[in-house]
Amino acid sequence: MKTTRRTGSTFERAEAAFKAATTKPVEPAAVPRATTVPEGKEMVSIRLDNAVLAHFQEDGPGWQDRINAALRKAAGLDGE
Incomplete structure (x- = not known):
């Protein structure tokens, strides 16, 4: 008896x-954001001094x- 190989259509669907x-x-895809970073x-x-940390x-x-x-103010960045 000859065995026939199935074409695989059922297998492919599964x-x-x-x-x-x-x-x-x-x-x-992510939506592009504003051009400014x-x-x-x-x-x-x-490491901060204890007195500095206590003050804040x-x-x-x-x-x-x-x-x-x-820190931003000391660095001159507070206006940005």
């Missing part, structure tokens, strides 16, 4: 269905922003 169900969808922040480690922490939360503002 494989296509499996791939469609398991393949990650392609994410749409947004200002970002970067986490750094810095006196007023409670937001002390990191106050230190950043003071």
Whole structure:
């Protein structure tokens, strides 16, 4: 008895269905943002005198922003 090999059409349909169900969808391309570079922040480690840190922490939360503002002013960046 001769065995015939199937053409695979059923197999191909099953494989296509499996791939469609398991393949990650392609994410749409990112929308271009404004041409100006947004200002970002970067986490750094810095050593400060205890008195300097206490001065900025006196007023409670937001002390990191106050230190950043003071550094921007000292660097001449507060007008940007």
